[in-house]
Amino acid sequence: MTDSPASSLLITNIGELMTQDPARGADGVLRDAAVVLEGERIAWLGTAAEAPAADAVHDAGGRAVLPGWVDSHTHLVFAGDRTAEFEARMAGQSYQAGGIAVTVKATRAADDYELTRLLLARAAEAAAGGTTYLETKTGYGLDVEQEARSARIASTVADQVTFLGAHLVPAGVDADAYTDLVCGDMLSAVRAYVQWADVFCERGAFTEEQSRRVLTACRDAGLGLRVHGNQLGEGPGVALAVEFGAASVDHVNYLSDTDVELLAGTWAGWDAGAGTGRRGTVATCLPACDLSTRQPLAPGRRLLDAGVEIALASNCNPGTSYTSSMNYCVTTAVLQMGLSVHEAVRAATYGGALALGVHTGTDADGERAVGSIAVGHRADLHLLNAPSATHLAYRPGMPLTAAVWRAGKQVA
Ligand SMILES: N=CN[C@@H](CCC(=O)O)C(=O)O
Ligand SMILES: [Zn+2]
Incomplete structure (x- = not known):
């Protein structure tokens, strides 16, 4: 059952409130805590004994509350299914970028109503799993009209x-002519609907030179930049992302020492403890994708130890990662990537917000910071069916999402 919207809501009797607010120091955890939501924002947090009165009360029953997940990398605007490709992969075939074409065909064949319905269902599934802030991409249209349609539909549902x-x-299309189209008419057609541009810089997709052209054109058009890089082997993706000052480079499975050094260099002016200073290029790790493609897991531990800010995201898409479960990503990051629970939750909340530039302050549209629990931030909260976030790793695969508030409204 969902609460009806109240002007203020006190969530009290919280056993563990993991704020992920850097201003509270490395730990940022409050015990026996309470939070007050007022409209879309967090109005107060502190110990339950000191909580102010509110219009409505939700008893957390001693369970844990985290920021809602910030899923900073998904591909949710698609139709069709790639089960056969997945089965072939499980039988030993390797992932090839060419599989994307299967989804392009099905997506082009779906009408607007169907594509919107599919996207809404996927966004609802993500919200039910604790995701309160969602990025999604175009990329299954691949002509001017279809990319513009995907961008328009995505903009009605996703946060970014x-x-x-x-x-x-x-x-059948010449790669350089297609790159020109991306940089020209296609970019103009999507521009009104998007905040970011991305390029799949990988063998079998776009070369370094083509990627450079795309990033230059999109930067000149005023878009923020992100890169799919170093997914299937070492390559120029990370270096390009750093050169262009991209907000994030995603996948990062195969990194040379130089790649790690380059990424770390972008964070030289950043105080991770305080969450202040000059933001660098986030390394976004996609563990569900790594498992589904049987690639080595991205070296999250190595990146953190080098001083790189990382994000965890689902990469939900029909080819390489057909899940939007951020709980699963966090579980995997702890059990298999060597992250502590706190680090994994941070990467899936604050890290995602950093990768999308919404970790602090307000943007031009007056949107509030997400990914951490602090006064004035958007009221995006995830109540676990467990006394602590540790249970996400301790009880893998269990249904631990008890309730979710997005912008102050209970959505699960
Ligand atoms: N790597 C490129 N793009 C997607 C996969 C897309 C697909 O195979 O449909 C990814 O992030 O894994
Ligand atoms: Zn992707």
């Missing part, structure tokens, strides 16, 4: 939208 016309060169 990324233009990924440079996902794959369609069969």
